[in-house]
Amino acid sequence: MITVENLVKEFGPKKAVNNVTFSVQRGEILGFLGPNGAGKSTTMRMITGFFPPTSGRVAVGGHDLSEDPIAAKKLIGYLPESAPCYSDMTVAGFLGFAAEMRGLRGSARDAAIEKAVGLCFLRDVLHQSVDTLSKGYRHRTCFAQSILHDPEVLVLDEPTDGLDPNQKHEVRQLIKRMGEKKAIIFSTHILEEVEAVCSRAIIIDRGTVVANGTPAELKTRSEVAGSVSLRVQGVAVDVVRSKLGGLMVAGRVYANATGPSVTARIFPRDKGVNGELAKAVAELTAKEAWHFDELHTEEGRLDEVFRAITLPDTVKAKDA
Amino acid sequence: MSPDSLRNVWTIAKRELTGYFNSPVAYVFIVIFLLLNGFFTFMLGGFFERGEATLNSFFTWHPWLYLFLVPAAGMRLWAEERRVGTLELLLTMPIAPWEAIVGKFVACWAFLALALALTFPVVFTVGFLGSPDFGTILAGYVGSLLLAGAYLAVTVMTSALTRNQVISFILSVVICFFLILCGWEPVTNLLVRWAPDWFVNTVAAFSVMPHFAGFQRGVVDLRDLVFFASVMVFSLFSTSVILRGLRGA
Numbered sequence: 326m327i328t329v330e331n332l333v334k335e336f337g338p339k340k341a342v343n344n345v346t347f348s349v350q351r352g353e354i355l356g357f358l359g360p361n362g363a364g365k366s367t368t369m370r371m372i373t374g375f376f377p378p379t380s381g382r383v384a385v386g387g388h389d390l391s392e393d394p395i396a397a398k399k400l401i402g403y404l405p406e407s408a409p410c411y412s413d414m415t416v417a418g419f420l421g422f423a424a425e426m427r428g429l430r431g432s433a434r435d436a437a438i439e440k441a442v443g444l445c446f447l448r449d450v451l452h453q454s455v456d457t458l459s460k461g462y463r464h465r466t467c468f469a470q471s472i473l474h475d476p477e478v479l480v481l482d483e484p485t486d487g488l489d490p491n492q493k494h495e496v497r498q499l500i501k502r503m504g505e506k507k508a509i510i511f512s513t514h515i516l517e518e519v520e521a522v523c524s525r526a527i528i529i530d531r532g533t534v535v536a537n538g539t540p541a542e543l544k545t546r547s548e549v550a551g552s553v554s555l556r557v558q559g560v561a562v563d564v565v566r567s568k569l570g571g572l573m574v575a576g577r578v579y580a581n582a583t584g585p586s587v588t589a590r591i592f593p594r595d596k597g598v599n600g601e602l603a604k605a606v607a608e609l610t611a612k613e614a615w616h617f618d619e620l621h622t623e624e625g626r627l628d629e630v631f632r633a634i635t636l637p638d639t640v641k642a643k644d645a
Numbered sequence: 646m647s648p649d650s651l652r653n654v655w656t657i658a659k660r661e662l663t664g665y666f667n668s669p670v671a672y673v674f675i676v677i678f679l680l681l682n683g684f685f686t687f688m689l690g691g692f693f694e695r696g697e698a699t700l701n702s703f704f705t706w707h708p709w710l711y712l713f714l715v716p717a718a719g720m721r722l723w724a725e726e727r728r729v730g731t732l733e734l735l736l737t738m739p740i741a742p743w744e745a746i747v748g749k750f751v752a753c754w755a756f757l758a759l760a761l762a763l764t765f766p767v768v769f770t771v772g773f774l775g776s777p778d779f780g781t782i783l784a785g786y787v788g789s790l791l792l793a794g795a796y797l798a799v800t801v802m803t804s805a806l807t808r809n810q811v812i813s814f815i816l817s818v819v820i821c822f823f824l825i826l827c828g829w830e831p832v833t834n835l836l837v838r839w840a841p842d843w844f845v846n847t848v849a850a851f852s853v854m855p856h857f858a859g860f861q862r863g864v865v866d867l868r869d870l871v872f873f874a875s876v877m878v879f880s881l882f883s884t885s886v887i888l889r890g891l892r893g894a
Contacts, residue, residue: 336893373737376892398739405737409730413664425656426738428649454667470734 326351326400326478326508327372332381334367341367343532344381349525351477354504356523356540357512360635364532365512366406369482372510373403385478399427402476404484408467412456416447416466419455420473427474441469444499446492460487468496472503479503481511485518497522516627530635543630550625553602555589557615562587568613572605586618653740657748658755661722665756674718678760681710686767698775703767704785704861708825708853711796716817718757719800720810722749723884727808727891736892746884750801750877757793761786781863788860791873792853796821798880805887824876828852 327349334342342364349355359365370376372383374390374397383390388397411419420441424434442448445465450458455466464487471479484500485493500509501522513519519526520540528536528543536543544550557565565587566580572591580589593602603622610617665671682703686692690702726732735745771777796817803816826832828849836845853876856869 334893370733375733375737379893395739395741398737401737403734403737405730405733407730409734411660411664411731412729413667414660418663422656422660423734423738426653426740428652428739467734 326386327510328382328384329368329372330382332368332371332383333379334364334371334376335379340532342371342378345529345532345534347527347534347537349478349508349510351508352505353525354500354509354511354523356519356526357510357529358514358516358519358526358631359512359529363529363635365529366482368529369403369480369510369512373401373480374398399474400476401478401480402471402474403479404468404471404481406482406486408464408487410455410463410466410470412454415452415454416442416458416462417451419466420469423470424473429474437473437475441473444472445469446495461489461492464488465492465496477507479507479509479511481509483513484511485513485515493518516631520627528631528634535634536630540627541624544625544627546633547623547625547627547629548633549590549623549629551602552590552592552623553606554619554621554623555591555606555610555617556586556619557589557610557617558586560587560613560615565589565615568609569606572602572609574602574605650741650744653744654748654751657735657740657745658752661749661752662756665752671756674714675760675763678710678714679763681714682706682764682767685710698771698777700767700771700777700782700785701861703764704789707789707792708857711793712818712821712825715757715793715796716800716803716814716821719753719797720804720814720817722753722801723805723888724808724810724813727805728810732891736888742885742888743881746801746881746888750798750881753801754790754794754797757797758790761790761793778863781861784860784863784865787865788857788869791860791870792857795824795853795873795876795880798877799824802880802884802887805884805891824851824853826852828854 329345329347332342332345333340345364345368347355357365357369367376371378372385372390374383374394377391385397386400388400390397411422414422417438420438421434424437429437442451445468447462447465447469450462450466455463458466468481468484471481479500481500485496488496497518500511503509504522504524511522523540525538526536526540526543527534536546555565555569562580562582566578566589569575569578569580569589569591574594576592576594578589578591580587591602591606600622603620607620609615610620685706686703690705692702695702723732726735736742768779768782771782772779799820800813800817803820804810804813806816807813829852833845833849836848853873856872859866859869
């Protein structure tokens with residue numbers, strides 16, 4: 326549904342987006358990650374036709390954004406970053422305006438508003454002026470505007486920003502449900518959100534795509550991915566360290582005493598996530614008759630991958 | 646123009662007009678416009694002292710009255726969209742940018758037309774006291790409306806230049822002031838001393854005053870109509886160029 330090819334956007338001498346290429350199919354939810362100023366919003370603005378690209382091509386539903394912008398824009402629902410609304414209108418008036426701009430009239434218009442209001446929990450404030458709304462309500466009003474015409478493509482720039490935890494949960498569920506039939510791109514800073522909602526994630530840094538894969542794939546890039554954590558009681562640290570180090574499949578071993586228990590992290594000799602290492606550790610504990618509280622294989626952490634990929638090289642060096 | 650385009654222009658104009666009347670701006674504007682009109686016509690213009698059954702003392706002041714009131718009415722049109730960020734929403738809707746520009750312009754012009762229409766008691770007054778030429782009065786109203794439209798188009802343009810309404814207002818007043826003065830004799834006399842004739846004539850031709858004066862005498866000249874229409878078309882076209890530039894094209 327969405328095809329982005331070699332997209333470049335320059336603001337004067339600065340390249341905000343540099344040669345970005347990806348595509349999103351129907352039924353896919355793409356999480357757009359990246360530090361502030363990485364070019365997420367600029368890319369989204371080009372997809373929705375607000376910014377014309379310096380070079381490259383965006384097509385939505387087969388319509389090129391620069392050749393046939395109106396046909397492409399008809400397919401898109403867009404929630405801009407700051408969730409702007411016309412403050413001199415009521416919520417109902419604003420949604421009515423947005424529906425009419427989408428070509429919905431009469432009963433089709435009313436039905437669309439009714440549905441969006443229900444999905445976004447706006448019934449209580451329907452006749453209130455946008456001016457007087459709290460941030461969360463204003464955000465949801467703008468979100469309602471983006472789904473009014475039941476678009477095939479949704480572009481959401483930080484859809485859960487400024488919401489309370491319950492509302493965040495609701496919006497995530499809503500995105501997930503809608504993602505079954507639509508192509509959705511959304512940007513976020515919250516990494517759990519990506520794991521909970523996205524079928525695929527792209528990490529963008531300084532204008533270029535630095536990672537593209539399912540959340541599970543991205544997590545295996547993590548340092549700790551595939552390592553095994555173990556916590557045992559009543560054994561000396563040195564014993565634990567040497568016994569674990571003696572395992573065939575084990576690589577580096579770190580062990581620390583924390584109170585009465587010992588916590589150990591065992592890295593596999595060959596990198597990768599599989600059950601072998603955990604199995605070997607479990608057999609060892611049984612053989613030595615250690616009493617363990619915890620034994621699990623790390624899947625890797627997205628925030629760690631994110632940091633490793635997007636930190637500037639100077640900061641990486643300082644951390645190390 | 647397709648029916649879709651017309652519908653989009655109408656939707657945008659309707660939203661803009663509702664916006665005016667949802668806030669006190671519209672009412673304050675109309676009241677001040679009518680008060681000032683009354684003051685200028687009857688106090689400064691010497692409506693009664695003239696002893697003529699005309700509205701000359703009424704229309705004479707319009708270029709000066711509009712100089713401040715029209716930019717005040719139109720300064721928010723794009724500046725506010727830019728400040729709040731709704732510009733992004735509006736321009737990602739499935740519409741052509743010119744439809745939004747025309748829609749906003751038409752809405753504000755219709756609002757100014759309403760304010761102007763509410764000056765109707767002055768027509769009754771002159772009709773009650775004497776027997777005026779109603780054709781001349783109608784021509785005067787048409788001229789006044791066109792003048793307001795020309796100023797408004799300039800304001801629409803300056804409004805797209807900035808996200809600050811005050812800057813938009815000041816720029817617009819300065820440009821409109823130039824449009825009044827550039828055909829005024831003291832100014833042209835200044836130019837005549839050093840500039841070639843063709844230059845003086847070109848500058849003077851930009852003045853709204855001679856074009857507006859024709860309407861006051863009851864003459865609707867095609868050249869005057871073309872003048873006002875071209876100021877509007879040029880300013881609105883410039884607006885579309887400015888908006889495209891904003892998005893970094």
